[in-house]
Amino acid sequence: MSALIRAQNLSVSHPGADRPVISQIDMHIDPAEIVTVVGPNGSGKSTLVRALLGQVALSSGRVDRLSGLRIGYVPQRVHIERAMPMTVRRFLSLPQRVGDAQAAQVLERTGVPGLEKRQIVSLSGGQFQRVLLARALLNAPQLLVLDEPTQGLDQPGIVAFYKLIEEVRAETGAAVLMVSHDLLVVMRASDRVVCLNGHVCCQGTPQAVSAAPAYRALFGAESQGTLALYRHHHDHDHDHVEPGHDHDHVHGPGCTHDHSKG
Numbered sequence: 212m213s214a215l216i217r218a219q220n221l222s223v224s225h226p227g228a229d230r231p232v233i234s235q236i237d238m239h240i241d242p243a244e245i246v247t248v249v250g251p252n253g254s255g256k257s258t259l260v261r262a263l264l265g266q267v268a269l270s271s272g273r274v275d276r277l278s279g280l281r282i283g284y285v286p287q288r289v290h291i292e293r294a295m296p297m298t299v300r301r302f303l304s305l306p307q308r309v310g311d312a313q314a315a316q317v318l319e320r321t322g323v324p325g326l327e328k329r330q331i332v333s334l335s336g337g338q339f340q341r342v343l344l345a346r347a348l349l350n351a352p353q354l355l356v357l358d359e360p361t362q363g364l365d366q367p368g369i370v371a372f373y374k375l376i377e378e379v380r381a382e383t384g385a386a387v388l389m390v391s392h393d394l395l396v397v398m399r400a401s402d403r404v405v406c407l408n409g410h411v412c413c414q415g416t417p418q419a420v421s422a423a424p425a426y427r428a429l430f431g432a433e434s435q436g437t438l439a440l441y442r443h444h445h446d447h448d449h450d451h452v453e454p455g456h457d458h459d460h461v462h463g464p465g466c467t468h469d470h471s472k473g
């Protein structure tokens with residue numbers, strides 16, 4: 212099956228800016244894979260996601276989406292007006308009405324059963340995040356898009372949320388595109404990582420990316436911890452990986468490290 216979304220030579224400039232926010236991006240999302248975009252603040256992660264979804268004009272390049280692609284979007288939690296008086300049940304029916312049975316089922320699936328009558332504003336951060344995910348799952352998406360889904364959650368909450376995402380992927384076969392700052396755990400939950408800093412610094416398996424000099428230059432000491440944790444949990448799965456090898460790690464334009472090694 213072909214990619215759900217494919218971007219080729221994608222660049223976006225915001226009005227009035229003298230240079231593109233993101234430039235010459237090549238990336239794709241295959242069915243059922245978890246792809247995570249990491250990068251410093253302001254590196255263009257949200258802009259890239261919006262461009263992939265067709266929500267922002269491209270200044271060059273192209274984005275192809277599978278015809279009729281069903282997308283479930285989980286927005287940044289902090290951007291939603293939590294003070295609005297609304298029950299969880301009503302929230303799940305926006306913008307499309309869903310039946311009681313379906314609402315109950317999806318809340319059960321995301322680990323927050325029986326919350327229908329609760330006011331949105333009364334939920335904890337972790338509960339609200341799961342309600343957002345529940346709503347995104349209602350149209351049986353082929354692709355789930357999550358923009359910094361665990362912002363504001365504590366470490367156990369973050370780990371539990373990514374575990375849930377992996378379970379949902381396994382059950383539904385939906386691909387997942389995530390933007391995240393949670394480097395320590397995101398590596399474990401991703402099939403592929405795209406490291407962004409205006410351009411794609413590197414992309415590939417989590418282990419290959421975390422070993423790439425371009426990634427380490429961006430994330431510094433934190434990346435060392437990420438790599439150690441990732442190896443600790445995953446060496447058995449990735450014994451065949453040779454960091455820096457072409458099959459695992461694709462260099463983007465602007466990479467500063469030695470390309471002669473692949």
Ligand SMILES: Nc1ncnc2c1ncn2[C@@H]1O[C@H](COP(=O)(O)OP(=O)(O)OP(=O)(O)O)[C@@H](O)[C@H]1O
Nearest residue numbers: 225226228232250251252253254255256257258259
């Ligand atoms: N609509 C817009 N108009 C003008 N500039 C914008 C617009 N949206 C984003 N920008 C600018 O583009 C740059 C990249 O923003 P973007 O939100 O894509 O980065 P990000 O990597 O998601 O950042 P963060 O990690 O802080 O969420 C920033 O300098 C931002 O100020």
